Amino acid sequence: MTTAPLNPEHKPVLVVDYGAQYAQLIARRVREARVYSEIVPHTLSTEAILAKNPAAIILSGGPSSVYADGAPSVGADLFEAGVPVLGICYGFQAMANALGGTVAETGLREYGRTATTFEGEARSILAGAAQAPTVWMSHGDAVSQAPEGFEVLATTAGAPVAAFANEAKRLYGVQWHPEVKHCEYGQDVLENFLYNGAGLKGDWTADNIADEQIERIRAQVGTGKAICGLSGGVDSAVAAALVQRAIGDQLTCVFVNHGLLREGEAEQVEKDFVASTGAKLYIADERERFLTALDGVTDPETKRKIIGREFIRAFEAAEAAIIAEAASEGEPVKFLVQGTLYPDIVESGGGEGTSNIKSHHNVGGLPEDLQFELVEPLRTLFKDEVRAVGRELGLPEEIVGRQPFPGPGLGIRIIGAVNEERLAILRKADAIARAELTAAGLDDEVWQMPVVLLADVRSVGVQGDHRTYGHPIVLRPVSSEDAMTADWSHLPYDLLSKISNRITNEVDGVNRVVLDVTSKPPGTIEWE
């Protein structure tokens, strides 16, 4: 991550990540308060943090103990810069420690729901709470003495100082986790901090995100030509709509048929997208390119890198064809628009200090010799925010409400090498599963339902008195808010039976259907 602001029109509220499970959640809650927020790693120096010109800073929780060797610390100078700060859990302890308070291992660990007691009236970040809230805790250490100049606002059985404030310096902290939904009065604590403590206005909304992005795209692209990778999914549809508003027919959309698509997908993109936006669409048939490059490859990261690279090669070929067709009036295309979202960047290890979970084809999978300048108007947003922007732009519900489908497509849903025969099996099984989900009226209940072919696994079956030795299909229905965390969807048993029956009856080569009952974490949504 660079130190340049991602979104210069709004000074960010920076969430400094101390390795918390919930750093993403803090940023989301701040955005729900209509205040722009970004996450930065704790390895950034105070100077680098301040160089981002933050409107306020939130220090996240984390697994360390402040007094352990090598524990991440926060420089006392951060609290002298006049920027309002809220410490949460570890961030609260680190703040107390840096400012001369005392942090101790009390031996009184508190996990989950915990009762608080006010010290006097509810004040400061707790102002407006009619009674002391039941909060959500997850800690073993506690602040036993607040730093000089700080008032104690609340206590709990295991935290002699559970919340504190220094109003004059606009410094605040809570031992609990106001960002989790189970925490009573949690969003209010965050909003008290943002609106009253830091004096911010909640003016970061879907319509001004759209207006600002349109302005920024105009400034970046000028009179240049751009192509947009269009997949039929939500993100690229919204990105394309924004860019089209900004630069009109300087934009040509390119849909790549990489042979890893689901049944009927190519036709649907053409129909839906062009109908709803009227944008120019170029369809590139690149099935052979991708399948040749993927021949015999089984390692998931290698597949992802190959797909990322071949996408770019396909866009280059499309560019040449578009120039030849004079759609760009002979001028080379300098810009590539992608519907990259914040979670794509985080999962690809794009944040300093975040580990690479998987290389999303459009981020970690990009080749080094990329010729295009990227235009990614959604790169600071989460999916639900993108949907809000799409609705604001007037895109139809069939597009903005659509379930996500990953760019690498069925290529990362065949566990094992990818080839035509396996793709045909998976496509058929997937079409049945999707049709039955739709027929049951449950499309809106699930976030998405990957259907996965375990191509290198076989098991014995009996069909029509014959022994079979076929492949298993895995159903992976999940519910999620933003794909960062997910739970498996508890689909009705009769629907699961129907899907299983139909797949084993209708798809040659498959004799078993299994259900994935893993949340994320520990499993990711896709199997590769």
Ligand SMILES: Nc1ncnc2c1ncn2[C@@H]1O[C@H](COP(=O)(O)OP(=O)(O)OP(=O)(O)O)[C@@H](O)[C@H]1O
């Ligand atoms: N078949 C494709 N042709 C052209 N571009 C693609 C294709 N598949 C993916 N992309 C590009 O990669 C980006 C990331 O893909 P991703 O699947 O995350 O987003 P999406 O397809 O737009 O939305 P969704 O998450 O709803 O599927 C897309 O926004 C698009 O720019």
Ligand SMILES: O=c1[nH]c(=O)c2[nH+]cn([C@@H]3O[C@H](COP(=O)(O)O)[C@@H](O)[C@H]3O)c2[nH]1
């Ligand atoms: O465009 C994409 N390119 C990719 O390389 C990619 N990998 C995962 N996904 C989608 O991202 C969400 C989170 O998926 P995971 O839990 O598997 O990481 C889910 O919605 C996945 O379908 C991708 N989308």
Ligand SMILES: NC(=O)CC[C@H](N)C(=O)O
């Ligand atoms: N969730 C947290 O931030 C925990 C902070 C610290 N590790 C503790 O146990 O108290």
Ligand SMILES: [Mg+2]
């Ligand atoms: Mg997609």
